[in-house]
Amino acid sequence: MRTALIRALSLATVVGVSGHAVVETPTPRKNGPVQQERCGSALTAQLKKDIASPIEDAMKKADEDYNCNAYLCRGYQLEDNLERVQVVKAGDVLDFHIDLIAGHHPGYANVSVVDLATNQVIGEPLRYWADWPDSTSGPPRNDIDFNITIPDTLSSACDVAGKCAIQWYWWASKNKQTYESCIDFYLE
Numbered sequence: 001m002r003t004a005l006i007r008a009l010s011l012a013t014v015v016g017v018s019g020h021a022v023v024e025t026p027t028p029r030k031n032g033p034v035q036q037e038r039c040g041s042a043l044t045a046q047l048k049k050d051i052a053s054p055i056e057d058a059m060k061k062a063d064e065d066y067n068c069n070a071y072l073c074r075g076y077q078l079e080d081n082l083e084r085v086q087v088v089k090a091g092d093v094l095d096f097h098i099d100l101i102a103g104h105h106p107g108y109a110n111v112s113v114v115d116l117a118t119n120q121v122i123g124e125p126l127r128y129w130a131d132w133p134d135s136t137s138g139p140p141r142n143d144i145d146f147n148i149t150i151p152d153t154l155s156s157a158c159d160v161a162g163k164c165a166i167q168w169y170w171w172a173s174k175n176k177q178t179y180e181s182c183i184d185f186y187l188e
């Protein structure tokens, strides 16, 4: 129900020549009041208007109230997403589904564990696509339906909510646009 609504909203707002995509499963971080406070209401409103839009579009709205990093998890904040934090164990497999709304501007994509304090990727990407979207595979298409395995090398690096997120990242190289979704998690 809710997913269908979000999909309808994002379809309704597809504009221009942008690509458009967002993680749908697992439920990623979304906007909220804490983001509005840290990123400013203009930029937050733009991200909210189209949850699958490129971050660069939102950056055009950044004003004097912009005090976050929109290129880390789209500026979405943990505090607005506490009920979505996943509790996992090493070896757990998480199924992903990407809502690919417009993909006519290829580039590359990856899924990585990101240290949220430093915005550095921890270890190797969990998945990497040199060409994304790549619809030559499937069905099911393994660019938008895939799984990741929680690595066994994270241990204390990700033992508390807010230390780490799984970040899906798509760089549409031709039109220089960044798409991101983050899933907060910690190891139990």
Ligand SMILES: *[C@@H]1O[C@H](CO)[C@@H](O)[C@H](O)[C@H]1NC(C)=O
Residues within 6 Å of the ligand: 108, 109, 110, 111, 112, 114, 121, 125, 167, 168, 169
């Ligand atoms: C993987 O994704 C990160 C963002 O999470 C990005 O900064 C990095 O450039 C990507 N690396 C590769 C090799 O694609």
Ligand SMILES: *[C@@H]1O[C@H](CO)[C@@H](O)[C@H](O)[C@H]1NC(C)=O
Residues within 6 Å of the ligand: 093, 142, 146, 147
């Ligand atoms: C994960 O995806 C692979 C295909 O990439 C599949 O073979 C495997 O069964 C999946 N694992 C789980 C636990 O669903």
